[in-house]
Amino acid sequence: MNEKPALQDVFETIQTHVLPSLNQEALRETFLAEAQQLKMTAENRRANRQHFQWLFRRTTLYQEAKLKTLRLNWAAVAVMVLLIVGAVVAQQVLDLFRPTETDQTAIPVMFGSGARIIQPPQTLAEAAAQANFPVKMPLTVPEAYSLTEASYTAETRKLTIQYQCGSFRQLIFQQQPLSAEEFASLSKLDVGASAVIETIPIGQNMGQYARGTWIVKDDINALAATAIPGTPIPAHSVWENNSELQRLYWYDAGIFYALFNIGSQLDLGTAGECALNQEDFAAAANSLSPMP
């Protein structure tokens, strides 16, 4: 090398003397592992979105109001959770879940007009002002969830409070005054034979908690194509205990309370910080306090 090298020599020397990266292989593995993880997350998110959108398109309110995206999930829960019901009248005691004989059965699924419980969102104060009963709200809610909206439905006298975590997961708290006769006439909810139905103490009362959901195995699009809106049709389904979907019901002083979460029936162990467990439900239920 000359004492006074040309710039070209300098640049070439620099290029050949860059110290090699020592961890390229490890970084490559980390990169691909992270890509794999993000790919799975993206696929789950896409599946959830498509599922909710599919369900939402079948609600009549979609045509009526073109509700904003957030409320899409309300339609989903209306179809997924509330409309998969049996017809046996409940006993006076809180015994709302009815295990089927096996984890595979034909459950009645309803499309269309069944999803008419959606109300325009209100603030909690607005909703509570419309309710003619003492409204309560949980003081303990999982940290990842925040209050987003509330609504009151005059026809059913049901007040709903919605908490949100991320884009797809909600925790819903409902309260509805019911007489003893009305409470006794509540329809039971079919759960799989392997479902674990647990009794949870809530104040002086006992609540019923179950985790899991039915995964419809039939071609849901084909079912929808032949369904008459508002009329249940049987759909071959398999019970999944590992679903993120959970429900807790209890009855206290003439008020029927329901606490349940909304995600997707395909959501198996992917909720991350939005994941809930029985303790979260029990803590929320036991923290009910009158609205100021």
Next chain:
Amino acid sequence: MTDELELLREVRAFDLEALSVVFDRYYDPIYRFIYHHVHHIQAAEDLAAKVFQRLLTQIAAGNGPEQHLKAWLFRVAYHLIVDDARRQQHRNHDELTEDTAISASVETDAAAALLVAQAYTALERLTAGQRDVIILRYLMAMTPGETAAILNLSVGAVKALQHRGLTALRQEMQVAKEGDYE
């Protein structure tokens, strides 16, 4: 370009094979580009890893490169370098010389290592714009167009910075003019 567009399409679909290709194709240039600025293996690796991490998160969010993957990666690297430099204001020329001197001890050609140390020191004395252009043009073999895209400059501005940067670098290093650029 078609090859890169096809690759980009697969990358945006989180195709792992395509992502492997991208990493294998661009990691080393990105690492080198960063190294020319930070002169430190660990720091260069960390920032290079961040570039690829950002690629994933941007794609997952529906953003990220749509046409020019290479330019996008270098642009991200450049911004990370600038951010890092702001955080590392305390780094001075003594440390730089020391870092590079350590590398000299493991090199068989000590004279060349010394030249590298001098060149990096000289580059540090250029303006930021001149240094960025010189590194991209002559150490990373980028075209004026590619350099302009990465630095968000016009090609004319790149050429002007290149001219002034080379002149300043010659003065700093007192290099011979024979066989030189321009």
